[in-house]
Amino acid sequence: MIQNCSQESISQFIFETLRGKFPDVHCELEFHTPFELLIATILSAQCTDERVNLVTASLFAVANTPEAIIALGQQELENKIRSLGLFHNKAKNILAACRVLVEDFEGRVPNDIDLLRRLPGVGRKTANVVVSNAFGIPAIAVDTHVFRLAHRLGIAQGKTPEKVENELMLRFPKDNWSLMHHLLIFHGRRVCFARKPSCGECPLTPVCKTFLSN
Template identity: 50%
Template sequence: MNKDKRRIILERLRAENPHPQTELNYHNPFELLVAVTLSAQATDVSVNKATDKLFPVANTPAAIVALGVEGLKEYIKTIGLYNNKAINVVALSQILLDKYNGEVPENREALESLPGVGRKTANVVLNTAFGWPTIAVDTHIFRVSNRTKFAPGKDVVEVENRLLKVVPAEFKVDVHHWLILHGRYTCIARKPRCGSCIIEDLCEYSPPKIK
């Protein structure tokens, strides 16, 4: 896909949604960090249902540590992998208290050193909480980037690097949200909704031929 076509795609996505936001509910960087950590292999809807009850009770590292692993499990037990997630969230909360004065560090290396926080989670926090031009590649963005040929790659790191290379600076802060929403609601996994897609005429997807 050439750069002119990419720019038109980005301009259309921006026109449709000028100020895209994450669908996770949060009010501060720590809530976002917890929500993103809980969202691994889970839907934003399921995470929001849990955190809408959790955060009014515990939305700081100190409060989460006070709640403890077993206490936290009671709030997040409807989320997949909740046992390990509870352990990680309490552990990262303790580290934030011990090393960062209870604040979420605006630093990739520091974020990725926290239990349960990988590159994707760090990218989301840096982008959404701090406005960094990072691009977190999840399954939706990986699918859209490859299917449309916008930024193809064999794995999430390759797709991330390609996106960082081909997306102009003016779009970098928001492109993560545009692509994830496009993949979640239009360019869905099983059968993309091409007829209602605003970039269908620019997409280079070749649907499999029916034998």
């Protein structure tokens, strides 16, 4: 199929097929406020959303504002998130980010990617996740799943997450960016696994560059 299709039609096929396969697609980090999503996303580095949700349920029950997190202090925050990887550095960055939020943003999470990236521990991926899911601003956050699938499918060739993000933004309509991000993550977690993708269960094989080249 791929030989006879334009990039636009392939992109549309991928989007529509995944939307049909995952009609309930959503952000799998649990949150109620932009601040909770910010903290959950920082904690999600090198960790599953399921594990993060267990930790944040306990953490947010006692501290779900920048001021409350600061009041916990480094040691107590580390104790709350100890079961997650890199807990020491994550606690350090979260506390530093909370101080910036209080000092520069009146304790509120900004809805701007560049402003979010001023916060310690917040890179472009985290900023995109926050503006997309907390504020409804179109964005494509490129995590390991999105990066892997973009290359396997052949819809991006960039060597860095930011280059892949730029390629995907050109491939898909802006209104679909945020949904496309979640669709690729769902597919990566449930079908197109990193080590052993389930190609026999994948509806994208007609346009998958990797599958067709094998």
